[in-house]
Amino acid sequence: MSSTGPVPQFNLYQLRRTCGTCSLAELCLPMGLPHDDMRRLEALIAPRGPIGEGEHLFRVGDPLRALFAVRGGFFKTYLIEATGREQVLGFHLPGELIGLDAIWPQKHQCNAVALSTASVCELPYGAITDLSQELPGLQQSMLRLLSKELALSHSLAGDFTAEERVAGFLVSLSSRMKVRGLSETQLTLAMSRRDLANYLRLATETVSRVFSRFEQDGLIAVDRREVALRDPERLASLGRCLSID
């Protein structure tokens, strides 16, 4: 049995609407914030209801009004090069903040689109920075998140072989799922092969081939977008560190 149906998704609409009770709080902006401070932050945050698959949170050039924290579902950020080619920058799981690269010029530098039905918390940028002026913990959180993203981006920058990239991606995703209390061996890829390949800077055919090879070698079991890690150890040794969590 390769899949008995989709892995249990994040329960989008059962998530409480406050940071204090949100299971993602420790991954998200309020991480490590004292309770009282968290309440003040909450007051600024606007939850935003179901966002349909394919719907955009923002696009390149949009003025930065708010940062977005993923509550449920998956997002992809990408940009369109001068040549017209799409370039996937990242996939974003619940608890992660999107739009940080817009702070510099106050305009979004990439597009953000939902890969599945999703929901987010909207954090009005001005209000957040105003508040962080008063709450040292909040300022620290923001700097830390930015810095972390930077480190992640660095770790992605190396020149890796196709196998290293794919293995690294799987291991990293596994660890991100684990942190969120989900299965670390039974992964459901939210993205198409094309998006994944683009993100990894490979051709879709190459990703396909590597998946097949890994399956033959008993490293994983692939069924469409369900991937089971059979030998996480060996997989981890194959993939260079693409993870930061």
Added chain:
Amino acid sequence: MSSTGPVPQFNLYQLRRTCGTCSLAELCLPMGLPHDDMRRLEALIAPRGPIGEGEHLFRVGDPLRALFAVRGGFFKTYLIEATGREQVLGFHLPGELIGLDAIWPQKHQCNAVALSTASVCELPYGAITDLSQELPGLQQSMLRLLSKELALSHSLAGDFTAEERVAGFLVSLSSRMKVRGLSETQLTLAMSRRDLANYLRLATETVSRVFSRFEQDGLIAVDRREVALRDPERLASLGRCLSID
């Protein structure tokens, strides 16, 4: 005549020791800060004298004590992969801040080494964040710098051909030199071919070959580490945007 001697370097020791009179202030952390605020920032900053070529500012794992702003000279940041291979993350010109990726875990995530005799301003991290708690402009500056670095990192992430990478690098460097009031056509590369190739994720031989090809095509003139841009237009059209300035 390809070179009549080295291009005039930044006058390290003639630079005044205060942000208020530093020609790099507008590129650096105090960018856009009101005069009074700048004075308060200055009080925290410790200039650090001549740093010899090959000397390290910090290494992976060092606790984050301070961020460093380059005043004169050039730095390289890099890390050593698990496999032992070096990975160059970036080259840093005067006015740029180094060490931002250390904020997240409070430990430096990369090594920083001087490529030439250099000097820096040392910004004690705790003091900076404390002050930025009071000065909204300073907080904005820090967020902007981080965000900018992130955007730069994104723009580097694409999969480019060797020619695109080299051309992009030259164009980007040219623009960074121009901002600093130096020649935008007569570039002095501070780094070895090996470092440059590593940074661009190419083999040194490939960089060498691309340089030769560009020279044959009349795009540039190369003499050792002196590179003259002969046709910046065409060069820019070749190289995808690797710049953010």
Added chain:
DNA sequence: CGCTATTTTGAGCCGCGTCAATACGGGTGG
């Protein structure tokens, strides 16, 4: 003037991209 590190140039090979064909799956309408 030799020694060594760096850079350039050449030859050959291999991983991955490209092109093309096939297989699969999910949705739609009869």
Added chain:
DNA sequence: CCACCCGTATTGACGCGGCTCAAAATAGCG
């Protein structure tokens, strides 16, 4: 329920860009 269609994924054949290996040129330095 099945036939059909179309987008996505897989598999195969082939070519090319850039890496590797090797050697020659050049520069830096004692």
